[in-house]
Amino acid sequence: xxxxxxxDALVGAAFGLWLALSIAYQCSSERLDRWVERLxxxxxxxxxxxxxxxxxxxxxxxxxxxxxxxxxVGSWNEVVEAEPRDLGAALWNPGKRRAKALFDLTVxxxxxxxxxxxxxxxxxxxxxxxxxxxxxxxxxxxxxFTATRQFAIVQTSYGEDEARPVFVSDVHRL
Amino acid sequence: MSDLFAPELSxxxxxxxxxxxxxxxxxxxxxxxxFPQFDDEGLLSWQVTQLSAPxxxxxxxxxxxxxxxxxxxxxxxxxTRLLACVATVVGLLGGVRPVAALGxxxxxxxxxxxxxxxxxxVDGSHQLAVLLFxxxxxxxxxxxxxxxxxxxxxxxxxxxxxSYLVAGYYKLISPAWRxxxxxxxxxxxxxxxxxxxxxxxxxxxxxxxxGCWAVIVFxxxxxxxxxxxxxxxxxxxxxxxxxxxxxxxxxxxxxFFWMFVATYPLVLWAAASGPLAG
Numbered sequence: 001x002x003x004x005x006x007x008d009a010l011v012g013a014a015f016g017l018w019l020a021l022s023i024a025y026q027c028s029s030e031r032l033d034r035w036v037e038r039l040x041x042x043x044x045x046x047x048x049x050x051x052x053x054x055x056x057x058x059x060x061x062x063x064x065x066x067x068x069x070x071x072x073v074g075s076w077n078e079v080v081e082a083e084p085r086d087l088g089a090a091l092w093n094p095g096k097r098r099a100k101a102l103f104d105l106t107v108x109x110x111x112x113x114x115x116x117x118x119x120x121x122x123x124x125x126x127x128x129x130x131x132x133x134x135x136x137x138x139x140x141x142x143x144x145f146t147a148t149r150q151f152a153i154v155q156t157s158y159g160e161d162e163a164r165p166v167f168v169s170d171v172h173r174l
Numbered sequence: 175m176s177d178l179f180a181p182e183l184s185x186x187x188x189x190x191x192x193x194x195x196x197x198x199x200x201x202x203x204x205x206x207x208x209f210p211q212f213d214d215e216g217l218l219s220w221q222v223t224q225l226s227a228p229x230x231x232x233x234x235x236x237x238x239x240x241x242x243x244x245x246x247x248x249x250x251x252x253x254t255r256l257l258a259c260v261a262t263v264v265g266l267l268g269g270v271r272p273v274a275a276l277g278x279x280x281x282x283x284x285x286x287x288x289x290x291x292x293x294x295x296v297d298g299s300h301q302l303a304v305l306l307f308x309x310x311x312x313x314x315x316x317x318x319x320x321x322x323x324x325x326x327x328x329x330x331x332x333x334x335x336x337s338y339l340v341a342g343y344y345k346l347i348s349p350a351w352r353x354x355x356x357x358x359x360x361x362x363x364x365x366x367x368x369x370x371x372x373x374x375x376x377x378x379x380x381x382x383x384x385g386c387w388a389v390i391v392f393x394x395x396x397x398x399x400x401x402x403x404x405x406x407x408x409x410x411x412x413x414x415x416x417x418x419x420x421x422x423x424x425x426x427x428x429x430f431f432w433m434f435v436a437t438y439p440l441v442l443w444a445a446a447s448g449p450l451a452g
Contacts, residue, residue, distance in 0.1 A: 004321060011312060011322035015329040018305070022333060026340045044286065046301035048337040052344035052351060056366075057359030081217070082364050089426035090419075094204040096426065101217040101295030103365045108294065128226040132294065135222055139215035158362035158372075 021045050057157065060106035060166070064137040064151040067171060076152065079137065105129045106153050113167045125170065138174055148173050181443050183327065184318040188266040189439030190330075191278060191310050195266075197432025198281055198303065199259035206252050213245050218292045220244055230290070243291045255284040271314060278311035299433040305333055306436060331444040334437040335397040338414075342393025351390060354383030366425045392417060402445045411438050 004012075025045050063076040081102040083095035109129035116123055124130055137151045148171045154163040181189070205212075212218045220243050224231040230239055242251055258280035265274025285303045289296060309330045313323040345351040350359065354375075361372040375382035392413050399410045415438075418431040 007316060008321040008325065011316070012325045015309070015325055019329060019332060022336065026336070044289075044304055046298075046305065046333070046337070048298075048340035049344040050298055050341045051356065051360060052341065053348035055348070055350055055356040055360050056363060057350075057356070059364045085368075085426045087423065090422040090428055090431075092200065092204065093426050093428050094207045096297075096428075097205060097208065097292075097295050098211045098217055099365065100297060101292065104294035105217060128222065129294070131225060132217060132219060132222045135215060135219055136217050158359070 018044070056107075059156045060103070060110060061154050061156065061163070062102060062106055062133065062137070062151060063154060064140065064149055066142060066146040067148045067150070068143075068145045069147045070145075079140070105132050109133065110153060110155070110166050124167075130169070134169065134172060138172065142174055146174055181439060181446070182318070183313075183323060183443055183447075186439040186443035187310060187313050187318060187323075187327065190306070190436050191266045191274065191314070192263050193432055193436035193439070194303065194306050194310070195259040195262040195277070195281065197299070197429045197436060198285070198307075199256060200432065201429050202252050202256045202259065206249070206256070209246075209249055209252070212248055212292075218295055220248070220291055223291060223293065226293075239287075239290065243287065248291065251284055251287060254280060258284065266314075271317070275311060275314040278307055278314055282307035282311050297427065297430070299427070299430045302333070302337070302433045302437070306330055306433065327440050328444060328448075330437055330440050331400075331448075334434070334441055335400065337434075338393040338396035342390050342396075345386070345390045346394065351386050354379060354386045357382045357385050361424070366427075368424045371424045389417070399441055399445050400448055402448065407442065407445045411442065414438065 022045055025047060026049070062079040064079065065076045066074040068074065079102070081095075082099040085093070089096075106129075109124075109127065112124055112127045112129060133151055138149060142149065150169045150171045152168040153166040155166050156163045210216070212220070214221045220240075224236070224240070229235050242248065258277040260277075261273050262277030262281060265271065265277055282304065285300065285307055289300065289304065309326040313326040316322040316326075345356070348356065350356040358372060358376040361367050361375060375385060392410075396410055396414065399407050415435055418427075418434050421427045422431045
């Protein structure tokens with residue numbers, strides 16, 4: 001084997017550091033997670049604990065309702081992005097990006113809400129998941145009589161009849 | 175181990191790159207098909223993502239990112255990515271290294287850009303795509319006969335083994351997985367569920383338990399592939415292909431199949447030539 005060149009050393013150092021960060025990130029320490037997440041904004045530090053230790057077994061639903069100019073409040077409407085999947089989705093699944101985005105945003109907002117209490121509600125309102133969901137529901141069709149809109153997240157589980165409210169947003173002008 | 179299971183590094187890189195490029199081409203085509211979903215009022219709005227960190231919205235970096243990631247300019251990134259998939263396949267299969275290297279560099283870069291633009295909406299296979307394409311790009315640029323190429327490939331192999339080991343470990347310590355409750359629960363969800371599969375595992379608890387433990391055992395055992403025993407290598411890689419094909423069919427995790435199986439030619443090379451090989 002030929003002797004190590006500076007290119008070999010540089011490549012080895014870079015991948016070695018990348019691997020070390022990846023291994024450390026698997027250890028699920030909150031302090032480390034927050035530090036690495038600043039680096040991992042470009043998703044170069046992977047997290048490999050798929051569906052574990054707590055498998056996702058609940059559904060999060062995004063709902064919105066309108067408040068009309070006269071003050072009357074409409075009923076809650078659910079936003080559904082998950083498309084019916086058939087066997088073909090094993091090969092070609094163009095609906096997955098949007099469905100996954102809605103899933104990730106609702107789960108993330110639920111986690112933000114759990115982490116912060118009502119006194120910190122302002123922080124919830126400026127979180128990326130809140131803003132992304134707000135922009136999205138605000139863009140959905142509205143009647144000419146709609147003055148404001150709010151959204152909510154509820155949680156359901158298989159076998160349970162009741163939906164559990166997780167979060168209700170402020171009312172926002174359209 | 176026979177030559178069939180001891181590929182040259184260049185062949186392993188080519189096989190891995192082609193499989194990864196196919197997966198990237200599928201995802202990119204899906205995104206182009208539904209391109210309006212990336213507009214500024216949708217769930218994948220770049221304008222909202224930019225607000226999550228000052229460096230994304232201000233300064234030279236912010237302006238640069240905006241130049242490529244804003245809607246509808248972002249379409250050019252996706253089209254370039256699709257062309258890079260073609261270049262990678264043509265370059266690797268045709269032995270034209272500069273073309274393959276360029277394709278892989280573009281794939282690695284565009285995968286990172288996608289992560290920056292839309293951190294919500296990417297799945298676990300995306301993480302693997304970043305490190306796979308970056309490593310293959312380095313290995314192709316420096317050439318397969320170099321130590322640097324071997325280091326880059328070993329990085330992917332170790333990450334692949336780490337991914338299975340960590341996933342298996344966290345399932346092993348999970349009461350839901352050990353008891354068999356995890357599978358019926360996951361398969362009941364709207365995001366990953368499947369009605370027929372859910373009915374099978376919820377009506378027959380022994381199937382659910384067997385399924386959970388089969389996944390745990392496979393994932394924990396996967397790193398043993400590096401021992402290089404031919405029977406073990408074939409068994410584990412075939413189990414992996416079956417596992418990912420199964421999740422593609424049942425949970426519609428279509429690109430997981432391509433990205434994880436794309437690491438297998440490299441794993442095969444490492445198993446045959448690594449320090450633990452018999």
